[in-house]
Amino acid sequence: MKPNRLEAFSDGVIAIIITIMVLELHAPHEPTWTALRPLWPVILSYVLSYVYLGIYWNNHHHMLHMTRRVTGGILWANLHLLFWLSLTPFTTAWMGETHFAPVPTAIYGVVLLASAIAYYVLQLLIIRSQGPDSVLAMAVGRDKKGKLSPFVYLVGILTAFVHPGLSGALYATVALIWLIPDTRIERVLGASQPGD
Amino acid sequence: MKPNRLEAFSDGVIAIIITIMVLELHAPHEPTWTALRPLWPVILSYVLSYVYLGIYWNNHHHMLHMTRRVTGGILWANLHLLFWLSLTPFTTAWMGETHFAPVPTAIYGVVLLASAIAYYVLQLLIIRSQGPDSVLAMAVGRDKKGKLSPFVYLVGILTAFVHPGLSGALYATVALIWLIPDTRIERVLGASQPGD
Amino acid sequence: MKPNRLEAFSDGVIAIIITIMVLELHAPHEPTWTALRPLWPVILSYVLSYVYLGIYWNNHHHMLHMTRRVTGGILWANLHLLFWLSLTPFTTAWMGETHFAPVPTAIYGVVLLASAIAYYVLQLLIIRSQGPDSVLAMAVGRDKKGKLSPFVYLVGILTAFVHPGLSGALYATVALIWLIPDTRIERVLGASQPGD
Amino acid sequence: MKPNRLEAFSDGVIAIIITIMVLELHAPHEPTWTALRPLWPVILSYVLSYVYLGIYWNNHHHMLHMTRRVTGGILWANLHLLFWLSLTPFTTAWMGETHFAPVPTAIYGVVLLASAIAYYVLQLLIIRSQGPDSVLAMAVGRDKKGKLSPFVYLVGILTAFVHPGLSGALYATVALIWLIPDTRIERVLGASQPGD
Numbered sequence: 001m002k003p004n005r006l007e008a009f010s011d012g013v014i015a016i017i018i019t020i021m022v023l024e025l026h027a028p029h030e031p032t033w034t035a036l037r038p039l040w041p042v043i044l045s046y047v048l049s050y051v052y053l054g055i056y057w058n059n060h061h062h063m064l065h066m067t068r069r070v071t072g073g074i075l076w077a078n079l080h081l082l083f084w085l086s087l088t089p090f091t092t093a094w095m096g097e098t099h100f101a102p103v104p105t106a107i108y109g110v111v112l113l114a115s116a117i118a119y120y121v122l123q124l125l126i127i128r129s130q131g132p133d134s135v136l137a138m139a140v141g142r143d144k145k146g147k148l149s150p151f152v153y154l155v156g157i158l159t160a161f162v163h164p165g166l167s168g169a170l171y172a173t174v175a176l177i178w179l180i181p182d183t184r185i186e187r188v189l190g191a192s193q194p195g196d
Numbered sequence: 197m198k199p200n201r202l203e204a205f206s207d208g209v210i211a212i213i214i215t216i217m218v219l220e221l222h223a224p225h226e227p228t229w230t231a232l233r234p235l236w237p238v239i240l241s242y243v244l245s246y247v248y249l250g251i252y253w254n255n256h257h258h259m260l261h262m263t264r265r266v267t268g269g270i271l272w273a274n275l276h277l278l279f280w281l282s283l284t285p286f287t288t289a290w291m292g293e294t295h296f297a298p299v300p301t302a303i304y305g306v307v308l309l310a311s312a313i314a315y316y317v318l319q320l321l322i323i324r325s326q327g328p329d330s331v332l333a334m335a336v337g338r339d340k341k342g343k344l345s346p347f348v349y350l351v352g353i354l355t356a357f358v359h360p361g362l363s364g365a366l367y368a369t370v371a372l373i374w375l376i377p378d379t380r381i382e383r384v385l386g387a388s389q390p391g392d
Numbered sequence: 393m394k395p396n397r398l399e400a401f402s403d404g405v406i407a408i409i410i411t412i413m414v415l416e417l418h419a420p421h422e423p424t425w426t427a428l429r430p431l432w433p434v435i436l437s438y439v440l441s442y443v444y445l446g447i448y449w450n451n452h453h454h455m456l457h458m459t460r461r462v463t464g465g466i467l468w469a470n471l472h473l474l475f476w477l478s479l480t481p482f483t484t485a486w487m488g489e490t491h492f493a494p495v496p497t498a499i500y501g502v503v504l505l506a507s508a509i510a511y512y513v514l515q516l517l518i519i520r521s522q523g524p525d526s527v528l529a530m531a532v533g534r535d536k537k538g539k540l541s542p543f544v545y546l547v548g549i550l551t552a553f554v555h556p557g558l559s560g561a562l563y564a565t566v567a568l569i570w571l572i573p574d575t576r577i578e579r580v581l582g583a584s585q586p587g588d
Numbered sequence: 589m590k591p592n593r594l595e596a597f598s599d600g601v602i603a604i605i606i607t608i609m610v611l612e613l614h615a616p617h618e619p620t621w622t623a624l625r626p627l628w629p630v631i632l633s634y635v636l637s638y639v640y641l642g643i644y645w646n647n648h649h650h651m652l653h654m655t656r657r658v659t660g661g662i663l664w665a666n667l668h669l670l671f672w673l674s675l676t677p678f679t680t681a682w683m684g685e686t687h688f689a690p691v692p693t694a695i696y697g698v699v700l701l702a703s704a705i706a707y708y709v710l711q712l713l714i715i716r717s718q719g720p721d722s723v724l725a726m727a728v729g730r731d732k733k734g735k736l737s738p739f740v741y742l743v744g745i746l747t748a749f750v751h752p753g754l755s756g757a758l759y760a761t762v763a764l765i766w767l768i769p770d771t772r773i774e775r776v777l778g779a780s781q782p783g784d
Contacts, residue, residue, distance in 0.1 A: 001646075001649060001650070001653070007201075008204070008599065009599050009645065011201070011204065011208065012208060012599065012600055012604075013603045013607055015209045016208075016212055016604055016608070017607055017610075018282070019212040020212070020216065020611060023216060023219065024615070025283075027289040027294075027300075029293075031294035031297030031298070033299055036299070036303070047279075050279055054272070054275045057205065062197070076642070076767070086606070086607055086638075087610065087613075089610055090610060093615040094615035097615055098615075098619035102619070103619050103620055103624070107624070204400070207400065207404065215405055215408040215409055215412065215478055218478050219412060219415065219481070223482060223490075224486065227490035227493030227495050227496050232495070232499070246471075250468070261393075375468070399593075403593070403597050403600065407601045407604060408600075408604055411605055411674055412608065414605075414677055417675075419612070419681040419682035419686075420682065423686035423690070424691055439671075442674075450589075450663060453593065457589070571664070
């Protein structure tokens with residue numbers, strides 16, 4: 001399988017996930033501002049998940065772009081990542097509809113954590129098959145963000161049982177940290193120097 | 197990231213949005229003409245949103261076609277546009293099911309307005325990265341339609357609280373104005389002359 | 393816009409329509425054979441629509457493959473066709489859930505008829521822009537099937553008020569007639585001789 | 589029609605099927621661990637179907653990659669396969685929501701069996717059109733897995749009425765057997781030797 005087919009399939013799945021999430025945003029029965037108010041937590045969690053999926057799409061795309069060969073392991077590590085991402089509409093809806101209640105907020109973090117680990121495993125397998133001198137290995141560098149994020153998710157999961165709002169803030173912070181991920185890779189591609 | 201990948205992803209998201217909207221068109225329980233009658237506002241708002249998404253797909257496609265380089269800013273401005281478009285099934289369903297009630301009709305206009313602004317920002321970023329002498333800059337020209345539309349949406353939002361039917365007519369008028377947007381761009385591509 | 397982008401977008405929309413139809417196939421609450429029995433009309437109408445969308449995808453694909461230039465008119469005629477096809481999940485669900493009741497069966501035929509007319513208009517616009525000596529014009533030839541189908545749909549719509557089962561049989565017959573449409577086009581492409 | 593268009597369409601349909609399955613995973617109303625517990629069978633059947641669709645996507649992709657020519661028969665055999673796969677979200681939801689009750693578990697196996705037969709027919713048609721000396725014919729070889737699977741599904745269907753849990757284990761076993769299917773094909777492509 002060529003990387004561009006894997007890329008097209010993954011792009012398709014992420015595009016569908018990001019879009020069907022909005023189906024959980026049910027139109028209220030009453031046509032009033034009051035009816036719209038309880039939707040705010042739902043919209044907020046939708047925005048958070050939208051940004052996360054946008055980041056995953058973007059980073060995943062860059063990573064596959066630097067992949068030369070797709071092995072069976074890479075293929076299933078990729079499907080494994082998409083599996084966890086596909087649970088996002090479920091956790092987003094649950095967290096939003098229960099207005100950031102402890103258990104759903106923790107579960108939301110669990111899926112974020114599992115997605116991050118799945119991404120890390122995929123990245124590891126690609127780098128291993130490409131060699132330590134590959135462009136991807138250099139672009140990833142020491143991968144501070146990738147190593148830090150799981151710990152923040154873990155803190156967010158535990159915090160959810162005490163103060164779920166703080167968990168939401170932690171999840172949002174990680175998203176903000178990742179929002180400008182291209183620079184590392186773009187720098188390497190431009191200057192051919194080890195990144196990070 | 198190459199423009200054609202961004203284009204493929206955006207096309208995918210718009211194709212999904214345009215199609216899942218129909219899931220809000222619930223089959224009535226009674227198999228009668230009478231049961232079909234309350235669906236008219238739902239179908240009407242579906243048609244309006246379908247035309248809008250068709251216009252966005254078309255114009256967006258032409259714009260990306262003239263884009264040479266995708267920066268991080270362009271990528272997120274594009275995801276920002278898709279975010280507002282992704283809310284269309286929600287606002288369409290709410291406006292339709294409440295039979296063009298004031299608040300949902302105003303909210304429908306708010307999402308139209310936000311989409312228009314997001315499109316404008318994306319266009320601005322692309323033109324800036326391409327230079328003022330680029331084909332896109334010439335094709336867009338003074339962009340009368342792009343500058344006029346937000347004001348009509350704004351009027352439509354305010355009118356919704358007095359006469360929602362008029363708002364619907366205003367939204368439909370903007371759609372009709374945009375229905376033949378290619379000529380500008382096609383003229384430039386054909387004759388290499390400043391458009392508008 | 394290049395024909396292959398229009399093709400990719402249309403393929404995407406048809407793939408989504410064909411797939412989300414299954415969402416109307418709700419899992420029964422009881423885990424028994426009895427609970428499965430009322431689903432038969434739903435499954436039957438799903439199969440019928442699935443075959444129709446498969447035919448449209450196939451024929452549409454061949455038609456666009458022979459299209460050299462996409463004008464604004466062709467683009468909107470294509471979106472017009474996709475609009476009617478997008479109503480298929482709705483009419484399929486209604487006809488199936490009401491066990492082929494008169495009104496839903498007639499409405500199902502109305503959408504078939506509108507889709508057929510939209511396809512005919514699209515074909516006309518493409519042939520006109522390509523010229524009467526184009527491969528497509530020769531492949532379509534006298535287009536007996538294309539001209540016959542609308543009349544059978546019309547008969548099916550009227551019959552629905554007397555004997556909806558007969559309408560279903562008529563719709564299925566047209567599908568069967570279209571099931572082997574490639575031969576015409578393939579013959580022309582292979583032998584370069586006028587088709588039909 | 590070129591194989592790569594058939595591949596793109598099939599990839600799209602499978603991507604949508606694999607993703608909309610998650611829509612059957614409804615967010616519970618209560619934000620508690622207790623509310624999450626009855627979801628386990630639903631999640632379990634989701635994982636099983638996800639792995640199956642991943643296997644089909646992967647194998648289907650490899651098969652089409654070795655296909656040179658798409659005949660009308662291949663096209664419809666492919667749509668026939670996608671039809672059975674499209675029923676997966678329905679059978680997955682029913683089996684999961686009824687906590688692996690006998691009838692839904694048997695029906696789940698019936699759709700697995702029908703998909704396997706549809707895949708076999710498609711493979712047969714492609715090999716026939718490519719010739720017995722083609723790369724695909726060599727890669728498939730004696731096709732032990734392909735011939736064994738239907739019998740295991742059949743046993744699973746019958747077992748469902750006695751011990752549905754065992755059926756689930758049988759379905760999962762077949763999935764595990766298929767999880768590493770590439771080696772056969774990759775070996776052939778690498779060494780140009782008859783596989784299996």
